[in-house]
Amino acid sequence: MTTYDAIVVGAGPAGSYLGYLLARTGRRVAILDKQRFPREKVCGGGLSRKSIALLDFDISRVVHRWLHGAFLTCQNRATIVKDLPCAVGCTVLRNEFDQMLLTRACEAGAHFLGDTRFTDVNTHGPRITAQTSRGEFSGRRLFAADGVASAVRTKVFGRQLVSHVPVLEALIAVPGAALQSFGARAVFDFGSMPRGYGWIFPKRDHLNVGLYSPFGGTGLRRRLMEFIDRYPAMRVRGPIEFRGYAIPLRNRAGVFERGPVALLGDAAGLAESLFGEGIYFALKSAALAARAEVERDAGADAMHYTRLVRDELLPELRAASMLAKTLYSFQDFTFRHIVCNGRVNQLFAGLLSGDTSYRECLRKTVFTAPMWMSKSAPTTNIAIA
Numbered sequence: 489m490t491t492y493d494a495i496v497v498g499a500g501p502a503g504s505y506l507g508y509l510l511a512r513t514g515r516r517v518a519i520l521d522k523q524r525f526p527r528e529k530v531c532g533g534g535l536s537r538k539s540i541a542l543l544d545f546d547i548s549r550v551v552h553r554w555l556h557g558a559f560l561t562c563q564n565r566a567t568i569v570k571d572l573p574c575a576v577g578c579t580v581l582r583n584e585f586d587q588m589l590l591t592r593a594c595e596a597g598a599h600f601l602g603d604t605r606f607t608d609v610n611t612h613g614p615r616i617t618a619q620t621s622r623g624e625f626s627g628r629r630l631f632a633a634d635g636v637a638s639a640v641r642t643k644v645f646g647r648q649l650v651s652h653v654p655v656l657e658a659l660i661a662v663p664g665a666a667l668q669s670f671g672a673r674a675v676f677d678f679g680s681m682p683r684g685y686g687w688i689f690p691k692r693d694h695l696n697v698g699l700y701s702p703f704g705g706t707g708l709r710r711r712l713m714e715f716i717d718r719y720p721a722m723r724v725r726g727p728i729e730f731r732g733y734a735i736p737l738r739n740r741a742g743v744f745e746r747g748p749v750a751l752l753g754d755a756a757g758l759a760e761s762l763f764g765e766g767i768y769f770a771l772k773s774a775a776l777a778a779r780a781e782v783e784r785d786a787g788a789d790a791m792h793y794t795r796l797v798r799d800e801l802l803p804e805l806r807a808a809s810m811l812a813k814t815l816y817s818f819q820d821f822t823f824r825h826i827v828c829n830g831r832v833n834q835l836f837a838g839l840l841s842g843d844t845s846y847r848e849c850l851r852k853t854v855f856t857a858p859m860w861m862s863k864s865a866p867t868t869n870i871a872i873a
């Protein structure tokens with residue numbers, strides 16, 4: 489039996505990117521996934537510029553649309569058009585994006601096994617043994633990148649570590665002219681989901697439409713249909729494919745590793761509460777885990793990865809959570825004074841581009857609200873085609 493330096497469970501962004509980074513350092517890496525690749529993943533496929541900036545290779549082959557701005561709206565009535573000089577991100581299909589990351593990992597030397605479901609783990613003894621549907625794998629370290637319902641997390645850390653909220657999306661084929669009407673813009677609708685928002689992300693041949701709230705919510709399917717019906721661009725459409733899943737919002741105990749087992753991405757509860765963005769945190773946690781591995785071999789202590797996550801990710805995630813809870817609790821106020829204020833909404837665009845931190849955004853919006861509130865720019869009324 490081959491003994492690996494790292495066994496990575498899950499070939500989503502967290503697992504494949506970690507596999508890529510570790511294989512490049514010459515480590516023997518196995519990436520296991522229960523699915524055959526390429527595989528579908530329920531996801532809006534909105535990739536922020538700060539996520540793209542983490543990768544040291546070109547992703548333009550899998551980009552469906554570069555996003556240079558957004559329609560910021562409340563139920564497609566009052567609408568602000570926000571355009572930016574540089575792309576703030578892009579849209580991708582997750583089957584294509586994840587396959588590209590996995591290919592990179594394999595080219596760097598990682599060994600991929602699809603159709604291989606993790607079932608249990610034995611951490612006793614000098615080596616760790618992962619049991620899977622295709623036999624046992626032995627290694628020095630086990631990285632759980634197996635998503636929000638992580639089986640590794642359940643086995644090693646118990647059931648209660650990570651809380652999550654349900655999210656619903658729909659894939660809708662619309663005529664080319666309707667697709668083009670979005671141009672290089674996404675839609676963020678702050679009136680279609682109570683205490684949350686609705687999104688429309690244009691892809692090459694369809695729209696990805698969904699609803700998210702950090703508070704969760706009920707009646708998602710009915711609300712999503714109402715949201716869709718509000719937009720003339722989606723009146724003429726093919727059959728709608730609904731897809732629901734969950735976004736993790738909190739690691740309740742702030743625990744990210746135990747002995748030789750570490751948690752990454754959704755498995756670790758690392759997604760942000762404001763937009764529900766998870767891909768950035770999956771990639772970033774992979775980068776931190778790879779860095780911790782290298783620095784541990786050079787003498788850093790056993791909990792180095794945990795320290796890096798606590799220092800570099802948790803303060804941002806906490807600020808995102810405070811922003812989300814405050815802004816979505818006062819949705820009308822937020823739309824009028826934050827979304828419609830050009831200077832303030834620029835800060836939020838900066839969250840996606842990476843030009844603004846969540847802590848800075850919290851300080852400059854919520855904490856100093858009385859100072860800028862009276863200067864809100866007037867709302868422009870336009871209807872989306």
Ligand SMILES: Cc1cc2nc3c(=O)[nH]c(=O)nc-3n(C[C@H](O)[C@H](O)[C@H](O)COP(=O)(O)OP(=O)(O)OC[C@H]3O[C@@H](n4cnc5c(N)ncnc54)[C@H](O)[C@@H]3O)c2cc1C
Binds near residue numbers: 530767
């Ligand atoms: C509806 C919806 C829309 C979203 N939209 C966005 C968005 O637009 N932008 C954004 O940034 N984030 C978005 N997210 C969040 C984003 O999808 C996740 O945060 C991201 O996929 C996390 O990546 P990951 O690598 O941690 O896990 P995943 O991408 O979930 O990958 C986990 C992998 O582990 C495998 N696996 C699971 N169990 C096992 C097992 N037992 N054995 C072996 N393999 C296993 C799975 O097959 C999968 O390939 C959205 C989420 C949802 C639900």
